[in-house]
Amino acid sequence: MKLFILLFLPLLLMASHISLQVLGSGGPEGGERASPSYLIKKDGKAIVLVDFGGGSFLRFGQARAKIEDLQVVLITHLHIDHVVELPALMKAGYFSDRGCRLNMIGPKGNEYFPGFNEYIQLQFGEKGAYRYMSDILTSQSESFSLKVHEVKKDRSYDFLNMYIKAVQVNHGVVPAVAYRIEIDDKVIVFSGDTSANSEALTKLSQDADILVAHHAIPEHGYEGARRLHMTPSRTATISQEAKVKMLLLSHRMNRTLGLEKEHQTLMSKIYKGKILWAEDLIEIKIP
Numbered sequence: 001m002k003l004f005i006l007l008f009l010p011l012l013l014m015a016s017h018i019s020l021q022v023l024g025s026g027g028p029e030g031g032e033r034a035s036p037s038y039l040i041k042k043d044g045k046a047i048v049l050v051d052f053g054g055g056s057f058l059r060f061g062q063a064r065a066k067i068e069d070l071q072v073v074l075i076t077h078l079h080i081d082h083v084v085e086l087p088a089l090m091k092a093g094y095f096s097d098r099g100c101r102l103n104m105i106g107p108k109g110n111e112y113f114p115g116f117n118e119y120i121q122l123q124f125g126e127k128g129a130y131r132y133m134s135d136i137l138t139s140q141s142e143s144f145s146l147k148v149h150e151v152k153k154d155r156s157y158d159f160l161n162m163y164i165k166a167v168q169v170n171h172g173v174v175p176a177v178a179y180r181i182e183i184d185d186k187v188i189v190f191s192g193d194t195s196a197n198s199e200a201l202t203k204l205s206q207d208a209d210i211l212v213a214h215h216a217i218p219e220h221g222y223e224g225a226r227r228l229h230m231t232p233s234r235t236a237t238i239s240q241e242a243k244v245k246m247l248l249l250s251h252r253m254n255r256t257l258g259l260e261k262e263h264q265t266l267m268s269k270i271y272k273g274k275i276l277w278a279e280d281l282i283e284i285k286i287p
């Protein structure tokens with residue numbers, strides 16, 4: 001036993017700790033929860049930021065996250081409750097000590113929504129609302145600057161010790177992306193907002209350590225909203241088929257608050273893994 005510990009101690013000491021922290025667990029209605037936003041932390045440092053809805057900027061600070069540590073920002077879609085506080089983060093970046101460009105990945109556009117490049121231009125481009133900060137889009141910028149990537153088709157990105165797969169999912173007329181992030185030997189998947197009416201999310205979530213999904217609609221009713229979101233039973237089916245180890249239910253909208261017990265009973269009949277409920281600032285260690 002002693003020999004075992006001596007042999008493997010260096011490896012144990014080197015093993016990294018990956019965790020997922022919720023910044024916002026709510027929806028667009030406001031209230032006591034921030035809108036959707038999440039961090040992936042490695043050894044306590046926030047290296048991935050996913051979405052940045054209302055209230056997330058304050059939560060980012062409360063989570064002791066630093067702009068200097070971020071490797072990439074992932075945006076699932078351009079609904080206000082997923083992106084509205086990005087300009088505040090950019091301004092904070094301007095005041096940070098960050099030297100290298102910040103990678104940001106977001107969806108393509110269509111006739112109803114701008115693509116991610118255009119969205120950033122509408123804010124920080126020469127004719128943008130915040131054109132006084134247009135410097136952040138120039139590669140020569142010596143201070144804080146961005147590198148914007150638009151997901152025109154399903155693809156993957158290799159970052160330092162991290163592999164990210166971006167897949168388009170159905171969210172009505174809204175171009176939307178789900179992400180699979182592989183760091184060391186851990187896999188974290190974000191469904192974003194989706195009706196998940198294709199196999200794409202099931203494939204993307206295969207054997208994930210944790211799937212972060214929305215709990216935005218009740219099992220019954222809200223026919224229109226079903227074109228945008230997964231019902232609890234649909235989320236459970238995908239999690240079971242993909243052999244997901246943990247399912248985190250977030251994006252908890254007013255119309256589902258109070259239905260947790262009922263939905264958990266229903267989902268546990270379909271999905272045999274662990275079901276967790278998101279609260280702002282909870283941190284989940286990925287074992």
Ligand SMILES: [Zn+2]
Nearest residue numbers: 079081082193
């Ligand atoms: Zn949403």
